[in-house]
Amino acid sequence: MSINLFTDKGTPLDQQRFTWKDLVQKPLSKLNDDAFTRIRVILMNGIELEAVRFSHACARMNAELQLPLAKIRRVEQHQATLVNWLLGSDHSPLETTIGYEQVAIEVTAAVALKEPDPYLAQTYRYGLLEDFDHMYRYTALLDRLEGKDSNCILQNYTDIIPGRPTVFEHRDPADDLRFPYDRHSAELISKFHALTIMAGEQQTHNYYMNIGPLFSDPTARQLYAEIASIEEQHVTQYESIIDPDETWMEKWLIHEANEVYNYYSCVMSETNPRIKALWERFLDYELGHFQAVQEIFKQIEMRDPLEIISGKLPAPLEYKSHRNFVREVLKKEVDYRSVGKEYVTSSEEETDRSLQYRDYMNSEGIPSETVAAGYIYKPGTENAMNLLRKH
Amino acid sequence: METIEANLGINKTGALTSIKEALKTKEGAESLTTPPPGDSSLLGENRVLYMQEGGPVGTVPVPMTVKGLMSSAQEKLMMGNHVFMDKLGERIAFERTGTRLYEALISKYQGTSDQEGLPDLITIEQFYMEELKHFNMAAEIMMKLGGDPTAMTPSADIAGVAGMGWIQVINDPRTTFLQSLETILQAELVDNACWETLIELAANLGLNEAVDEFTVALQEEIIHLRTVKQWVTELNLDGKVSQLLQ
Numbered sequence: 268m269s270i271n272l273f274t275d276k277g278t279p280l281d282q283q284r285f286t287w288k289d290l291v292q293k294p295l296s297k298l299n300d301d302a303f304t305r306i307r308v309i310l311m312n313g314i315e316l317e318a319v320r321f322s323h324a325c326a327r328m329n330a331e332l333q334l335p336l337a338k339i340r341r342v343e344q345h346q347a348t349l350v351n352w353l354l355g356s357d358h359s360p361l362e363t364t365i366g367y368e369q370v371a372i373e374v375t376a377a378v379a380l381k382e383p384d385p386y387l388a389q390t391y392r393y394g395l396l397e398d399f400d401h402m403y404r405y406t407a408l409l410d411r412l413e414g415k416d417s418n419c420i421l422q423n424y425t426d427i428i429p430g431r432p433t434v435f436e437h438r439d440p441a442d443d444l445r446f447p448y449d450r451h452s453a454e455l456i457s458k459f460h461a462l463t464i465m466a467g468e469q470q471t472h473n474y475y476m477n478i479g480p481l482f483s484d485p486t487a488r489q490l491y492a493e494i495a496s497i498e499e500q501h502v503t504q505y506e507s508i509i510d511p512d513e514t515w516m517e518k519w520l521i522h523e524a525n526e527v528y529n530y531y532s533c534v535m536s537e538t539n540p541r542i543k544a545l546w547e548r549f550l551d552y553e554l555g556h557f558q559a560v561q562e563i564f565k566q567i568e569m570r571d572p573l574e575i576i577s578g579k580l581p582a583p584l585e586y587k588s589h590r591n592f593v594r595e596v597l598k599k600e601v602d603y604r605s606v607g608k609e610y611v612t613s614s615e616e617e618t619d620r621s622l623q624y625r626d627y628m629n630s631e632g633i634p635s636e637t638v639a640a641g642y643i644y645k646p647g648t649e650n651a652m653n654l655l656r657k658h
Numbered sequence: 659m660e661t662i663e664a665n666l667g668i669n670k671t672g673a674l675t676s677i678k679e680a681l682k683t684k685e686g687a688e689s690l691t692t693p694p695p696g697d698s699s700l701l702g703e704n705r706v707l708y709m710q711e712g713g714p715v716g717t718v719p720v721p722m723t724v725k726g727l728m729s730s731a732q733e734k735l736m737m738g739n740h741v742f743m744d745k746l747g748e749r750i751a752f753e754r755t756g757t758r759l760y761e762a763l764i765s766k767y768q769g770t771s772d773q774e775g776l777p778d779l780i781t782i783e784q785f786y787m788e789e790l791k792h793f794n795m796a797a798e799i800m801m802k803l804g805g806d807p808t809a810m811t812p813s814a815d816i817a818g819v820a821g822m823g824w825i826q827v828i829n830d831p832r833t834t835f836l837q838s839l840e841t842i843l844q845a846e847l848v849d850n851a852c853w854e855t856l857i858e859l860a861a862n863l864g865l866n867e868a869v870d871e872f873t874v875a876l877q878e879e880i881i882h883l884r885t886v887k888q889w890v891t892e893l894n895l896d897g898k899v900s901q902l903l904q
Contacts, residue, residue, distance in 0.1 A: 422671065
């Protein structure tokens with residue numbers, strides 16, 4: 268199956284409708300569905316939420332676009348709802364957190380491997396090792412708070428090992444910013460990657476900010492406060508790699524194209540037929556959005572959208588385990604640090620501003636260290652005997 | 659929806675779903691983890707630290723009537739605290755939530771395709787009505803003592819937090835009648851124990867009318883518990899409840 272953004276027209280905007288019943292469908296099964304189905308659900312919620320947030324920002328700055336933005340945004344709001352409500356209520360907030368971090372690891376790894384720009388690929392690998400560490404800390408919390416094994420969510424696809432320790436991830440904002448891609452020379456896939464990962468990090472940040480206060484345990488509350496701060500840094504990092512000189516219309520068009528690309532990737536990899544049908548429906552919806560937006564683009568910018576977007580979509584995002592790649596990156600790059608917008612290979616080279624900021628933040632205890640004190644992941648939780656031995 | 663759903667299927671949560679990959683996870687964790695110093699007791703220490711800095715979830719409301727102030731003063735004088743009003747507030751809240759749990763159980767009954775072997779719906783509805791009656795009776799006693807039956811006391815709040823899981827399970831369209839009934843069993847176990855405590859507290863304060871009314875409620879709750887427990891056992895063992903019970 269191949270998609271052409273300009274010739275595949277999708278579902279016309281005025282035929283994109285929902286009912287409340289339609290928005291609230293049978294959720295995926297935490298026990299029986301594949302972990303990658305949950306990964307797709309979480310990521311696509313993030314993609315849609317970014318669409319809504321971007322659309323609001325754009326509307327605040329462009330009076331003449333307010334109505335077309337509002338029309339498409341209404342559909343995207345309902346797409347986000349339908350997708351996010353596919354998460355079953357038997358996921359505790361902490362189990363969903365494990366799912367979020369699995370998204371951050373497996374999707375960022377897929378993007379890092381495919382990214383053609385070496386600096387951007389380095390940026391993804393840098394962020395990857397930080398989210399990888401969050402998985403280890405949250406796994407310890409899930410075990411020590413709820414007595415549960417995070418592998419029930421991860422389904423053997425993802426390692427549970429410390430990454431770049433969260434304690435070292437706290438940086439001065441000046442060391443979080445990155446160089447942006449050049450909107451004229453960057454490949455389309457680079458633009459998709461940047462938007463996709465930024466969207467994922469943004470929803471993770473919002474999620475942690477919302478659920479952190481739901482916990483009663485002080486260490487849990489602190490850990491969410493600490494990791495939410497890192498997710499905020501990650502949003503800062505990833506939004507800075509996007510060329511700020513893109514016009515509003517350029518950004519809108521790339522957003523819609525990226526949504527098409529992501530639903531296309533979901534369709535190509537989904538194993539649950541019912542969920543796959545939803546991805547196909549929303550792929551058609553997004554093609555409809557793209558059609559509408561490219562017409563507005565032509566009217567406003569008086570130029571051909573083909574100047575910034577090629578019709579043929581890049582190869583789909585790969586939803587698979589990246590265990591070996593992540594271990595390789597971990598081995599080589601765990602000590603990397605960012606100094607301004609550059610990366611250095613040794614922790615010795617960090618800036619004083621980051622060290623000072625970190626020292627003060629960590630001066631009354633470090634939740635990510637407390638939660639994982641002495642913790643080494645074991646199947647069945649740390650209190651279990653050796654459960655995988657042969658009988 | 660079947661009454662009992664414990665069929666074999668494609669559950670993917672276990673490590674043995676893919677032993678080869680599970681061993682990679684296990685061995686990777688063993689060889690590549692250098693954990694921070696200490697152990698899980700640090701979480702306990704942090705709890706203690708915050709306990710020392712923190713206060714309670716809230717307080718028992720100050721009565722707004724003269725009668726209420728007198729009752730409150732009497733309890734303080736006799737018991738040294740306001741536990742009775744706190745626990746009475748808890749029973750009001752618990753019974754009120756209990757009626758909603760039974761309403762959800764009735765939905766679960768109605769949504770079960772094969773109702774053969776299920777308990778008699780009339781009995782379930784009777785229990786529901788009794789929970790409703792207990793709620794209003796407890797609220798009446800609160801009013802007679804000059805308290806505010808609409809206020810959320812600390813114990814009412816905590817009971818609500820503790821019961822959040824029951825509400826999630828019983829209202830989930832995917833759970834079976836039996837899974838929901840087991841949730842009711844948990845609630846009835848707690849309910850029985852709490853009525854017993856409340857009766858003791860009322861007796862200590864010499865609230866004879868309350869003791870009498872609470873005792874009637876407890877007798878009904880004992881029947882709820884015994885019946886629900888037996889239904890749960892029989893449905894698990896035989897897939898149906900015995901006619902004798904009904």
